[in-house]
Every structure is written in C-alpha cells, then in structure tokens.
Amino acid sequence: MSQGAPIGVFDSGHGGLTILGALSQRLPWEHFLYLGDHAAAPYGERTPREIYARTQAAVELLFALNCRLVLLACNTATAVALRRLQQGWLARHYPDRRVLGVLAPMVEALSGKSWTGSQPLRGALARRQAAKSVAVFATRRTVESGAYPREVVARAPAVLIDQEACPGLAGAIERDLPDSALAAMIESATSTLLTRHPDAPPEAAVLGCTHFPLVAGHFKAALPPSTRLLSQPQVVAEALQGYLARHPDLSSGPGETRYLTTGRPALVSQLATRFLGGPVRFTAVP
Ligand code: DGL
8 A cells, every 4th residue: 555655764864874774674675765954963962942843844854755654763853852743743734644763662672661561572672681780872962851761760660771971972973073083082971971880880881872883883992891782773673673564554665765865965975875885875855
C-alpha cells in the first residue's frame, strides 16, 4: 500500500548518517530520505523553542515529500521536541503518519524494559546485559532536558546514570575540526565525568548524540577499558526493524536512498563522503 513512500530520517546535520548507515545495513530492503538541517546545525546550543520549530518544519517537509514515517535521528530533537510533536500536533494534522525518535530504543536497552511496559523486550535487546552504572555524553540541550536519566530511572530505578554535556563537540564535528581538537574536547568531558566516580567508573557509556559515533575512537581512548560503549546506531536499527515488523504498512519497500540538506550541498556532500568513507550526494531541499 505504502510501497514507494520512503522512511524519513532527520538530523540537525551529519550525525544522523551514523544512524542511517546502521538502518541501511540492517534493513537493506527499505529506502530512506535523509534530511540534514545543516543551515541551522548544531542544535545542541539552540533554545528549546528553536529546536521544536525547526524539527516540526523538517518533519512537515518530509511528510510533504511523501514520507509516512519519520525517524528523528537526533537525540537533541528527540529529547526536546518529540513528545510535543506526538502528543498534539501529529494527531491533529497528520493522524495517519508517525514520528519516532532515538531515545526510546536506548532507554529500553539501558533499562531492560520496554518503553510502554506492555511487551517484553525481544532479540538482542532482551539478551543484552543491563549495566548498573551508565555515563551519557550528549549535547547541552539533551543533558538539560534530563530525558535519559528520567526515562531510564522510571523503568529501572537501580541503574545509576550520570551525564556530561559536550558543548561545541557536534559543531566541531560538523565543521570538520582537526582530530587533536576533537580529542581534547572529548578528553575534557570524559575526565570531568570520571572524576565524579573515582572508585567505580561507569560500566557502560552512551554516546547520546548521533554525531558522536563519528569520533567514537576518541571516546574509547579516553574512557577506561572496562567501560563498554553501547552503539546507538545498532540499537536504533534493531528497534526500527521490530517496529516495522509490527507495522508493515509503514515499510517503504525498495528504492534509492536520497539525501537532502538545508545547507550547501557541495560542501555537505564533501564532508559526508569523507565521514562515511563512501560517496554521498546531497541536494538542496526543494
Ligand atoms: N546529532 C544531534 C544529536 O543527536 C544534534 C547535535 C547538534 O546539532 O548539536 O543530539
């Protein structure tokens, strides 16, 4: 029925490409329409009002381009805007469309409980061993929203969550700053968090910004070897696979994945190609 309608994937900039990569690998029979709001990135330092307005506009654009399901592949947009979008706006204006985010799958993975509490977790999510202490590295707005600790602790009160904002890091990744500068920012955030836990470093860490997997190597180097990194792209891809199995009418069917940007397509394509190690061609939003 919905054959041909792509699944929309939205981020402030390049970050969502880390999620899209995992989606394309796990769901090669689906096709996606990626939208990066590069003209306004980074979102992490913007006001919640701006983030909401831009996210809503992006979702509307993807709906206008025929998407019936949109994934906010951005923790900041998810933490700040998703609930409000889902609770009022979507039902009023687009009752047959769906918007999902990247937070719920991570909360399920960290708490070992399903988001709604109504179904047991399945697959690798159910088999994954829950960590007792977790560090979350994210943008300032995601940290300020309190979404990660609030939602995890509501489902698994024994899990200790500590978070540290990495102000400027997503922007530095967008601007392709030298590796040494990125490593220094990461070192500063990780050591600030680790000093709060001198005797027991966190068992697991979440890169709660979809840009950060692009510099995961620096996080790994800065964290103790005993702290395992939970891969948000993998967790989200697995969750979307489960969602589409439960809602087959929202599956896109095969087709070519396309990339749109509100920024400058040539520059964005060049940077994205370098990050992903393969050619990516962005075109301007219509
Ligand atoms: N990649 C986004 C996130 O997951 C936003 C980063 C930003 O634009 O500040 O939070």
